[in-house]
Amino acid sequence: SGEVRVNVVEWGSGFLMSVQDGASAGKTLPERVKIVEVGPRDGLQNEKTVVPSEVKIHLIDMLSEAGLSVIEATSFVSPKWVPQMADQVEVMMGIHRRPGVSYPVLTPNLKGFLAAVNAGAAEVAIFGAASELFSKKNINCSVDESLQRFEVVTKAAKEAGVPVRGYVSCVLGCPYEGKVSPDKVAQVAKRLYSMGCYEISLGDTIGVGTPGGMTEMLQAVSREVPVNALAVHCHDTYGQALANILIALQMGISVVDSSVAGLGGCPYAQGASGNVATEDVVYMLHGLGIQTGVDLPKLMDAGAFICRSLNKKTSSKVAQATCKL
Amino acid sequence: MGNVPTSVKHCLSYEQLIQDYPWLGSRLQEEKEMVPTRVKIQLINMLSETGLPVIEATSFVSLKWVPQMADHTEVLQAIHRSSHARYPVLTPNMHGFQDAVAAGATEVAVFGSASETFSQKNIYCSIDASMLRFEEVICTAKQQQIPVRGYVSCALGCPYEGPIEPTKVAEVVKRLYELGCYEVSLGDTIGVGTPGSMAKMLHYVMEEVPSSALAVHCHDTYGQALANILTALQMGICAVDSSVAGLGGCPYAQGSSGNVSTEDVLYMLHGMGIKTGVDLSKVIEAGDFICKALNRKTNSKVAQARSKSS
Numbered sequence: 001s002g003e004v005r006v007n008v009v010e011w012g013s014g015f016l017m018s019v020q021d022g023a024s025a026g027k028t029l030p031e032r033v034k035i036v037e038v039g040p041r042d043g044l045q046n047e048k049t050v051v052p053s054e055v056k057i058h059l060i061d062m063l064s065e066a067g068l069s070v071i072e073a074t075s076f077v078s079p080k081w082v083p084q085m086a087d088q089v090e091v092m093m094g095i096h097r098r099p100g101v102s103y104p105v106l107t108p109n110l111k112g113f114l115a116a117v118n119a120g121a122a123e124v125a126i127f128g129a130a131s132e133l134f135s136k137k138n139i140n141c142s143v144d145e146s147l148q149r150f151e152v153v154t155k156a157a158k159e160a161g162v163p164v165r166g167y168v169s170c171v172l173g174c175p176y177e178g179k180v181s182p183d184k185v186a187q188v189a190k191r192l193y194s195m196g197c198y199e200i201s202l203g204d205t206i207g208v209g210t211p212g213g214m215t216e217m218l219q220a221v222s223r224e225v226p227v228n229a230l231a232v233h234c235h236d237t238y239g240q241a242l243a244n245i246l247i248a249l250q251m252g253i254s255v256v257d258s259s260v261a262g263l264g265g266c267p268y269a270q271g272a273s274g275n276v277a278t279e280d281v282v283y284m285l286h287g288l289g290i291q292t293g294v295d296l297p298k299l300m301d302a303g304a305f306i307c308r309s310l311n312k313k314t315s316s317k318v319a320q321a322t323c324k325l
Numbered sequence: 326m327g328n329v330p331t332s333v334k335h336c337l338s339y340e341q342l343i344q345d346y347p348w349l350g351s352r353l354q355e356e357k358e359m360v361p362t363r364v365k366i367q368l369i370n371m372l373s374e375t376g377l378p379v380i381e382a383t384s385f386v387s388l389k390w391v392p393q394m395a396d397h398t399e400v401l402q403a404i405h406r407s408s409h410a411r412y413p414v415l416t417p418n419m420h421g422f423q424d425a426v427a428a429g430a431t432e433v434a435v436f437g438s439a440s441e442t443f444s445q446k447n448i449y450c451s452i453d454a455s456m457l458r459f460e461e462v463i464c465t466a467k468q469q470q471i472p473v474r475g476y477v478s479c480a481l482g483c484p485y486e487g488p489i490e491p492t493k494v495a496e497v498v499k500r501l502y503e504l505g506c507y508e509v510s511l512g513d514t515i516g517v518g519t520p521g522s523m524a525k526m527l528h529y530v531m532e533e534v535p536s537s538a539l540a541v542h543c544h545d546t547y548g549q550a551l552a553n554i555l556t557a558l559q560m561g562i563c564a565v566d567s568s569v570a571g572l573g574g575c576p577y578a579q580g581s582s583g584n585v586s587t588e589d590v591l592y593m594l595h596g597m598g599i600k601t602g603v604d605l606s607k608v609i610e611a612g613d614f615i616c617k618a619l620n621r622k623t624n625s626k627v628a629q630a631r632s633k634s635s
Contacts, residue, residue, distance in 0.1 A: 207630070210596025211555055239589040239626035240596070242552040246520055272630045280548040287519025287549070317548030317582060321516070 030254035032291045034070065035278060036201070036231060037063055039306070040091075041072040041106060043263025043275055045084050047310060053087040055309045057094040062302035063260060064098040067294045068278075072125070073103040076112035092119040104165055108139065113153045117160060124157060125165040126150045128192055130185040131174035134205075138169075147191050154196040166192030167233065171202040171217055172209030172244075175268040182220035190224040199229050201257055204244065206268050207237025211247040218251050231255035234276050236315075237266045241276035242284055249290075256281055261303035262315025277316030279303060362396040364618045366403045371611035372569065373407040376603040377587075381434065382412040385421035398428040413474055417448065422462045426469065433466060434474040435459040437501055439494040440483035443514070447478075456500055463505040475501035476542065480511040480526055481518030481553075488522075491529035499533040508538050510566055513553065516546025516583070520556040527560050540564035543585050545571065545624075550585035551593055558599075565590055570612035571624025586625035588612060 040060050044051055056074070063071050073095060079086035088105070097103060104123040107113040116124055128146055129135040135143045150166075157164045170177075171185045189200045202221065204214075214232075221230065232248040232255075234241040245256055262277035282294050300319050307314045314320060365383075372380050382404060383397040397414065406412060413432035416422040425433055437455055438444040444452045459475075466473045479486075480494050498509045511530065513523075523541075530539065541557040541564075543550040554565055568584035591605045609628050616623045623629060 210593050212597035237626065237630045238592055239551060239586070240593055242548060243555045243593055246552045246555060266630070269630050273626060277548070283547055284519050284549055284552055288521040317546065320582070321546045 029249050029288060029290060030252070032254065032293075033249070033285050034231075034255045035068055035281065035292055035294060036070040036072065036233075036255060036257045037068045037260060037278055038072045038233070038257050038275065039063070039260035039263045039278065041075050041085070042257075043259040043261075045075065045082055046264035046267055046274055047084070047312075049310050049312075050084050051306075051309060053090045053094065055306070056087070056091050059260075059302060059306050059309075060091070060095045060103070062298070062305060064096065064101050065295075066298035066302055067292075068299075069100065069293060070102045070104065073105055075106035076116040076119075076121075077106060077108050089115075089119045092116075092121060107153060109149055110152050110156060113156055117162065121162070123163045123165065124153070125167060126153055126192070126197070127167045127169060128188050129169045130180050130188050131170040131177045133176035134170050134174045137176060143188060147188070147195070150192070151195050158196055164197050166197030166200045167203055168192065168200060169203045169205040171221075172204040172213045173206055175206050182217040185217055186220040186224045189221050189230075193225045193229060199231055199255065200225055201231040201233045201255075203233035203257075204235050204241075206266060207235030207240060207272075207274070209234070209244055210238075210240050211243050214244045214247045215251065218248060218253070222251070227252040228254070231257055233257035235266065235274050236262065236276045237269060237272050237274060242280060245276070245281060246284070249288075256285075260299065260316075261307050261319060263306065263310075273315050275315075277303075277314070277318070279314075279316040279318040283318045359392065360619065362399050362403075364615070365396070365400050368569075368611060368615050368618075369400070369404045369412075371607070371614060373405060373410050375607040375611060376601075377410060377608075378602065379411050379413065382414055384415035385425040385428075385430075386415060386417050387421075398424070401425075401428045401430060413472075416462055418458050419461050419465065422465060426471065430471070432472050432474070433462070434476060435462055435501070435506070436476045436478065437497055438478045439489050439497045440479040440486045442485040443479050443483050446485065452497060456504070459501070460504050467505055473506050475504075475506035475509040476512055477501065477509060478512045478514040481513040481522050482515055484515050491526040494526055495529040495533045498530050498539075502534045502538060506538075508540055508564065509534065510540040510542045510564070512542040512566075513544050513550075516544030516549065518543070518553050519547075519549050520552050523553045523556045524560065527557060527562070531560070536561035537563070540566055542566035545582050545585045551589060554585070554590060555593070565594075569608055569625075570616050570628060572615065582624050584624075586612075586623070586627070588623075588625040588627040592627045 040056055060071055060073055074088040074091045075085040076088055102123050104125045105116050105121045107116050107124040113124060129143060132143055135146055139146055154164050168185060168188050170180050174180050192200050230253055232253055234244045258278040258281045259275035260278045262275055264275040266272045266274040279300055282292055282296050285292050303314055303316060303319050369380055369382055383400045385397050388395040411432050413434045414425050414430045416425050416433040441452055444455055448455060463473050477497050479489050483489055501509050539562050541562055543553045567587040567590045569587045571584055571586035573583045588608050591603055594601055612623050612625060612628050
């Protein structure tokens with residue numbers, strides 16, 4: 001699986017070496033990348049139109065058929081706060097679970113966790129933030145307080161044998177604080193990892209990051225958490241997502257979050273784009289000779305389906321290009 | 326210092342990235358409505374104020390083929406030329422070259438292709454025949470001390486032939502360079518390239534032509550442009566073509582995006598601590614202007630985000 005490339009000083013020549021190998025993936029890029037599909041949860045949560053349960057279930061089933069191995073299915077937050085996810089139990093019960101595919105759900109607290117397990121969830125996710133202001137504004141408590149809350153969840157999850165994935169938001173910038181220190185990101189990531197999260201997804205929540213900031217942040221975080229326990233969750237609000245993902249891959253990251261059809265706009269810049277489109281990520285990865293297990297045409301079918309249901313255009317450039325040629 | 330590690334700065338001489346050349350492609354060519362001459366002139370003048378070192382102003386092709394560029398002489402003569410910018414124009418043949426010089430052009434560009442079929446379908450002749458045509462232009466230009474920039478289209482794929490052999494691209498690039506082009510821009514005409522194919526193609530091309538004489542012209546049809554540009558930068562390329570507001574769709578995929586937006590490229594470069602000498606907010610203003618004039622939305626995500634955030 002090649003050595004971990006934390007030190008980017010030789011990144012230029014390292015990349016060249018991979019080209020001289022002939023194979024497009026070479027030594028510095030992973031051979032395989034796991035895609036974590038967040039469309040049905042993160043994507044739909046940020047879409048204005050509330051989507052019927054059958055549509056959500058069908059979307060998740062189509063995504064399972066497309067070869068994705070992790071599909072974030074729903075969220076066990078209070079329906080008061082997120083009406084889009086009010087049908088959480090129905091969705092969990094209704095989806096056809098493909099063997100070998102994981103369907104994590106968000107659980108912000110113990111109550112949500114218990115409800116999730118009751119509804120059949122076999123993996124959960126918790127969301128921390130690297131910005132104090134963002135934490136206060138988003139979940140009404142400080143970063144420390146939120147981590148304490150999560151510790152209750154991770155403890156219960158451990159006892160129940162349920163794996164937990166951790167998210168850190170605002171890793172490359174905060175809509176309120178502006179710049180976020182890479183060391184702060186590393187601290188929060190480390191805490192989540194130490195309390196038992198098997199993987200930490202680093203989210204560029206407002207998409208302001210560039211390959212420069214991504215490099216710096218990943219250097220800081222990978223000093224505290226092993227790189228094979230890290231994932232990147234890039235937003236494409238400033239068009240930087242694929243470039244940021246590429247840099248992350250060069251630094252040894254092999255797990256990438258994305259959303260079919262680029263579902264889910266940016267709640268901090270009305271009308272701007274949010275999540276990076278899974279189709280565009282897969283196109284890049286396959287072009288690099290990296291395996292994903294994803295069938296791109298089937299994935300595009302799923303994207304076309306959900307866009308029809310939402311009555312909106314896809315945000316995926318690959319999808320736009322393919323249907324127009 | 327920015328986010329670039331010191332040692333990379335040394336070996337890649339990032340200070341030389343001042344010669345980063347975001348270009349306004351002749352993308353107005355692909356906009357369906359006829360853009361009034363005064364709008365073109367104002368756009369170019371606004372771009373001159375941004376610090377962009379090279380702005381492709383117009384095209385001296387036959388009016389029959391590209392009616393959008395019929396006002397080429399008027400545009401070239403009316404623009405206010407900044408002392409720190411250059412204004413190349415497209416000249417496909419001697420006729421166009423002579424008209425361009427008569428109109429005051431001080432730099433020209435010729436367009437070749439790495440694909441035979443594309444060459445035939447686009448300019449009605451083989452690659453070889455086109456090179457003979459360009460040779461004439463380049464020789465004459467040399468005598469008049471007019472620099473010539475070469476373009477090679479279909480560098481990462483052709484709408485007719487599909488994948489293009491990197492060795493073929495290298496051959497065509499080498500010919501243009503040896504004929505006398507000071508720089509050759511490698512165009513991913515239909516935007517199908519990825520960092521994988523970009524790296525491979527550059528590897529072969531750079532065996533024939535120094536990286537200092539190369540540029541990349543990436544299309545964003547499949548969303549790959551910035552990742553491809555990043556790859557090119559990592560391999561030593563320091564000239565990048567782009568188009569304000571991402572003007573110019575893809576003529577081979579109706580309704581799809583084409584050129585990468587200058588705003589998005591600048592955002593990435595500046596975020597990496599790379600110098601360009603260009604003022605991003607002024608480029609955004611120029612983009613706003615032309616989009617209003619064309620009554621269309623920008624293709625730049627940076628421009629969209631800036632206008633939407635509180």
